[in-house]
Amino acid sequence: MVHLSERITAEVHDVFTVFRAQLIAGTPLAGADDEDVSAVAWVPVEEASALMPWYPDGVAALLTSPGSAYTAVHS
Secondary structure: OOEEEEEEOOOOEEEEEEOOOOOOOOOOOOOOOOOOOOOOOOOOHHHHHHHOOOOOOHHHHHHOOOOOEEEEEEO
């Protein structure tokens, strides 16, 4: 895990986790077996950056970081 962030508003509490991984074999799968999880997806880095614009340098910058970090946005 390279980054964990939360977006908290009066209407929603979103948690975003960014992992750095390498697929060794098979097809990546995203499941939503937990009733508290409303959406899970495997997407290309460029699409992740578009979906999470609050990362100033994009998700690609998070993936090249040396360690993990945490941010929270309250509004």
